[in-house]
Structure formats: C-alpha cells, structure tokens
Amino acid sequence: MTYLDTQAPIRRIWPAVVAGISLLLASALSVGGLNIFGAFAGFGFLPLVIIAIWPRQANTILSLLFVFMAGIFTDWATAGVIGQWALVYSVIWGVLRPELRSAPYAPVSLLVFWLAICGLAILLLSVSGWFVFGIMPDLRSLGRQMILATFVLPLISLMRGVISRRFSDSEEWDR
Amino acid sequence: MRHGEHPNSGWTRIALSLAVITSCLLISFNRGPMREASNMEMATQGTVTPLVNIFAGPLRSVEGFFGSLSDRAQALKENRRLQEELVILRDKQSRYENLAIKVARYEAILGVDTETDVPLKKIAARAVGEIDGPFVRSLLLNVGSKDDVATGNPVMSVEGLVGHVINVGPRSSRVLRLSDLNSRIAVASARSDTTAILAGDNSPDPKLSFINQPENWAEGDSVITSGDDGALPRGLAIGEVIVDEAGEMRVVLSSRRAAIDWVWVSPYKRIAPPLENEAEVAP
Numbered sequence: 143m144t145y146l147d148t149q150a151p152i153r154r155i156w157p158a159v160v161a162g163i164s165l166l167l168a169s170a171l172s173v174g175g176l177n178i179f180g181a182f183a184g185f186g187f188l189p190l191v192i193i194a195i196w197p198r199q200a201n202t203i204l205s206l207l208f209v210f211m212a213g214i215f216t217d218w219a220t221a222g223v224i225g226q227w228a229l230v231y232s233v234i235w236g237v238l239r240p241e242l243r244s245a246p247y248a249p250v251s252l253l254v255f256w257l258a259i260c261g262l263a264i265l266l267l268s269v270s271g272w273f274v275f276g277i278m279p280d281l282r283s284l285g286r287q288m289i290l291a292t293f294v295l296p297l298i299s300l301m302r303g304v305i306s307r308r309f310s311d312s313e314e315w316d317r
Numbered sequence: 318m319r320h321g322e323h324p325n326s327g328w329t330r331i332a333l334s335l336a337v338i339t340s341c342l343l344i345s346f347n348r349g350p351m352r353e354a355s356n357m358e359m360a361t362q363g364t365v366t367p368l369v370n371i372f373a374g375p376l377r378s379v380e381g382f383f384g385s386l387s388d389r390a391q392a393l394k395e396n397r398r399l400q401e402e403l404v405i406l407r408d409k410q411s412r413y414e415n416l417a418i419k420v421a422r423y424e425a426i427l428g429v430d431t432e433t434d435v436p437l438k439k440i441a442a443r444a445v446g447e448i449d450g451p452f453v454r455s456l457l458l459n460v461g462s463k464d465d466v467a468t469g470n471p472v473m474s475v476e477g478l479v480g481h482v483i484n485v486g487p488r489s490s491r492v493l494r495l496s497d498l499n500s501r502i503a504v505a506s507a508r509s510d511t512t513a514i515l516a517g518d519n520s521p522d523p524k525l526s527f528i529n530q531p532e533n534w535a536e537g538d539s540v541i542t543s544g545d546d547g548a549l550p551r552g553l554a555i556g557e558v559i560v561d562e563a564g565e566m567r568v569v570l571s572s573r574r575a576a577i578d579w580v581w582v583s584p585y586k587r588i589a590p591p592l593e594n595e596a597e598v599a600p
Contacts, residue, residue, distance in 0.1 A: 170365045173446035173457055174372060177380045177576035179387065184449040202329040210336045214343075218361035221354065221484070221491055222453045225343025232336040241329075271452045274347045275498060279451030280519050287449075 158200035160305075162208030165192045169216040169227075176290065184283070187291035189216060190263055191298050193231060194256050195247075196240040197306070209235045223274050230266045234259050249296075256295055260288045354484040354491070362457065366489040369445045370459055380576055439581040440464055442472075444492075447577060452519060454497035456480065460582065461488045469548060471583045477554035477571030478502075478542065479580055490582075495555065495570055496523050504555060504568075505543035509533035512543045515555065515568060522559065522567040536560050540568050547588030 168189040175184035189212060196205065213228025220227075238255070247255065264284050271279050354362075388395075442464075446457030460466050462485045470482045472492045480494040481502075493500050500517035504525070511533040513525040528534060538558040544551030556570040 167368075170368050171372060173365055173448055174369050174376065175447050175449055176376055178383045182447065182449050182576070184447070186450055202326075203332055206329065206332045206336060210339075213340070215361060218355075218358045219365045220448045220450055220453055221358065221362075221455055222448075222450055223344055223347045225340040225347070229337060229340035229344065232333065232340060236333045236337070239329075242326075267451045270344050274344060275452055277452075277498070277519065280449075283449050284451055 154199050154201040155204060157197035158204040158208065161192065161196055161200055161205065162212070165189055165208055165212040165231075166215060168192050169212045170219060172216055173219050175287075181286060183286035183290040185290065186220075186284075186287040187260065187263070188294065189227075189231065190234065190259055191256075191291050191295050193234055193238065194252070194259055194295070195299050195302050196235065196238065198240045198243050200240065202241050205240075206232070206235065223270065226267065226270050226274075229270060230263050233266060234262060237262065252295075252299065256292065260291075264288075359484060359486045362484065362491060363461075363486045363489050366445055366457055366459055366486075369457065370443070373443065373445045377578055384576070438584055439473075440466060440584060441579065441581050442466075442490075444577045444580055452498060454494040454500075454517065454519065455483075456492040456494060456577065456580075458482075458490045458492060458580070458582070459488070461486045461490050463487050465584055466490050466582050467584065467586075469585075469587050471542075471549050471553060471585055472580050473553065473583060474572050474575070474577055474580050476574045477556060478549075479572045479577060481549065482582065492580075495572070496521060502549065502555075503543045503545040504540050505545075505551075506534055506558070507539040507541050508535075509538070512545055513566075515540070520567075521573060522561075522569050525558070525566040525568060528566065531566075534558060534566060547590075550583070550585050 168185075168191070172185045172188050175182055175186075193209065209231045210228050213226075213231040214224070216222075216227040216231075217224045238259070264279075264281070267284065268279050271277070440460055442458040442460040444456045445459050448455045448457070456472070456479065458466070458472070466482060466485055468482055468485055472479045472481060478495065480492045480497070480500065482490050483493045484491040495502060495515060495517055496519065497517045498519050500515075500523065502515045503512065504515045505512045509530070511528075511530040513528040513534070515523050516526045517523045525534070525540075536558055540555040540558060542549045542551055542553040542555065554571055556568040556572075559567050559569055561567050
C-alpha cells in the first residue's frame with residue numbers, strides 16, 4: 143500500500159482538472175512569443191513546463207485525456223501538423239508517469255528532468271516533422287523556445303507549490 | 318524514484334498506447350500537399366485569439382522595455398547615421414517631386430493610368446500570435462471576415478510584406494509568412510525587373526528559385542512582388558538579395574527588421590482567370 147493508494151479516486155480528479163485546465167491555457171498561450179534582444183522566442187515549450195510538474199496524485203486516465211486533448215488543441219491553434227504536439231505531450235507524460243514518483247522533485251533533479259524532456263520533445267518533433275515535410279526543424283527556433291521555458295520553469299513551479307499549499311488539507315502538501 | 322505499481326497502471330498503459338498510436342495515425346494523414354484548415358482549426362483559432370490578445374498588451378510592454386534599453390545604448394550612433402541619411406533623402410525627395418510632376422504631365426498628355434494596383438483601403442490589425450514553431454511560420458491576426466479580410470489578401474508591416482492570409486474566421490485570420498515552408502511568391506528585382514519565385518524553407522531568409530536571367534540578379538538588389546501570378550499586387554517591398562555560403566540567392570526580409578505588432582491587410586482582389594467559354598459568351 144503506497145501513499146497514493148490511500149487517496150480516494152474522487153480526490154484525485156480535482157488535481158487532474160486543475161492541471162488539465164492549466165495545460166489548456168498554456169497551450170493557448172503557446173501561439174504567442176516574445177521579441178527580446180532582437181530575437182523572437184515562442185512560447186511553444188510552455189505546456190511542457192506544466193507536464194513536467196504534473197501533480198502526482200492526479201487521476202491518471204483523466205490526466206492522459208487532458209494531455210492528449212491539449213496536444214490536439216495546440217496543433218489546431220498553431221496550424222501545425224495534427225497529432226504532432228499530441229504525440230509529444232503524451233510520450234513525455236508517459237515517460238514521466240507522475241503517479242509513479244514516490245517523492246516530489248528536488249530543484250536540481252527537476253532541472254535535469256526538464257532538460258531531458260526538452261531533448262525528447264526536440265527528437266520527437268524532428269522525427270515527426272521529417273516524416274511529414276522531409277526536412278529537419280529550425281533548431282535555433284526550438285532552442286530559443288526551450289531557453290524561454292527554462293526561465294519560466296522555476297516561476298511556475300513556485301506558483302504550483304503555493305497553490306498546492308493553499309488548497310491541500312494534507313500535511314504532505316508538496317505533491 | 319519509482320515505487321510500487323499504481324493500482325490503475327494497466328489501464329493507464331492501455332490509454333497511453335492508444336494516445337500514442339492515435340497521434341501517429343493523425344501525423345501520417347498530414348503527409349502530402351498543404352491541406353485546407355478544418356472547421357475545428359478555425360474554431361480553435363477564434364477561441365485562442367481573444368485570449369492571446371489579453372496577454373499581447375503586457376508582452377508588448379516587456380518587449381518595449383528591453384527594446385528601449387538597447388535603443389538607448391545605440392542612440393548616438395543611430396542619430397549620426399540618420400542625419401547622414403537625411404541629407405541624401407532630401408536630395409532624393411526633391412528629385413522625386415520633380416519626377417512626379419513630370420509623370421503627371423505625361424499621364425495627362427497620353428491619357429494613361431499609371432496607378433499602382435495596391436488598394437488604397439487598408440485594414441489595420443494586431444498580430445496577437447506569432448507562431449515560430451519547428452515547421453510553421455505564421456501570424457494570428459485579430460481581424461476576420463467581418464472586417465472584410467479575405468483569403469489571399471497581402472499583409473504588410475511598415476517595413477514591407479509579411480505574408481498573405483490563408484484562413485479567415487469571423488474575427489480572426491491566419492497569415493502564412495514568407496519564410497514558411499509552404500510560401501511561394503512571384504517576385505522581381507526592382508533594379509533589373511527580372512523575375513523569380515521566393516520560396517520559404519523555414520529559415521529566416523527564404524531562397525530565390527526559378528530565377529529568370531540569373532545574370533541580372535545581384536547581391537543588394539531590392540526585391541518586390543512581381544504581380545505575375547495575379548495573387549498579389551505588384552510593387553510590395555519584400556527585402557534585399559544576399560548570397561549564402563552555399564552560393565544560393567536568398568532574401569533578407571524587410572519585415573524582420575522590427576518586431577511585428579501592428580500590421581495592415583490590403584483587401585486586394587486576386588485576378589481571376591477567364592472562364593473557358595467566356596469568349597463564346599461575350600458578344
């Protein structure tokens with residue numbers, strides 16, 4: 143019997159809903175970007191930040207449904223290859239499998255996991271894009287998106303902690 | 318890091334496999350020529366536009382803050398350059414005014430119309446979303462069919478042509494940028510008037526292909542739309558020719574000089590080809 147097994151299924155729905163809505167919002171924002179120091183960096187990797195810090199106690203099937211739908215939503219919103227971001231989000235969520243983690247990430251391990259996520263996302267985007275268009279992606283553009291999301295990661299992680307502490311009645315708040 | 322198996326693990330694995338297989342199937346349907354936007358895509362675009370519009374204001378403020386920092390650092394150097402340019406432009410302006418008077422006289426004598434076919438009406442729009450994805454270069458505008466925007470309309474910034482409208486919703490539209498993989502525009506050298514096709518390849522500087530009379534193209538030539546295909550009006554500024562390391566001619570887009578925020582859509586009507594039996598119908 144693990145900690146997560148002691149949670150009633152209904153209690154696992156709300157974290158999935160909150161994380162899912164955050165992911166959809168991040169997906170909508172991923173059509174934008176920032177022009178800083180003469181270069182444009184898109185918010186394309188912002189939804190990956192939400193997936194990286196997905197709550198451990200969230201209902202898995204509902205989580206996966208949100209992750210897949212957010213991927214399709216991103217593909218529609220960005221007029222990209224339909225299924226490309228859905229594949230990236232689903233595979234990354236599947237690799238991380240938040241519900242199987244026994245403890246929250248330490249800051250250093252979160253950063254290491256984040257870099258691995260970015261590497262995997264770039265690999266999946268390259269392979270799927272090459273399959274459809276026959277060319278490799280603009281790696282500089284992906285790199286800029288990754289850097290921007292890396293700067294946002296601690297901020298969103300902090301916000302997640304605050305929300306989790308505010309709304310959780312458990313002593314073990316940082317889940 | 319991982320501990321005992323989750324009670325739901327079997328179902329999760331099945332659902333995950335289904336999600337991955339469905340995604341792969343959807344990706345495989347995208348192969349081939351560029352497809353038309355579906356209703357779902359248009360609806361999503363329409364939903365996302367107002368949301369991104371809310372965030373566009375604060376984001377532009379952040380860009381403005383960083384932009385003003387770098388502008389201040391270069392202000393003195395820029396001021397000197399502008400003063401030198403002003404002297405040259407004053408001379409050019411007086412020449413231009415004289416020529417304009419001359420051309421007007423010739424027009425009156427010959428009874429010809431030398432007006433450009435770029436419509437005078439312009440629809441101001443805000444680029445609320447700029448997609449710089451791995452394979453997509455597009456803009457999301459906050460104007461649509463209710464503002465008289467139509468598919469194929471050219472989109473300009475103060476610097477030059479940005480692209481053309483490919484999808485139109487009631488209150489939003491999507492612009493295919495010149496650097497996008499699917500963009501093909503008929504262009505001409507302003508100096509030699511020889512033509513080529515500007516083909517986007519997802520790099521910042523699209524390449525010139527199908528060059529007519531390559532010997533008449535040179536580095537530094539100004540590139541404008543040729544209007545040859547009837548899809549875009551003639552004379553819209555695009556950029557300047559450069560030769561890359563591989564010896565290929567590419568165009569540095571004028572629209573890349575500054576961040577794209579406000580743009581205008583030109584409600585240009587594409588020249589329609591004549592109907593097959595039009596000659597027979599006409600008296």
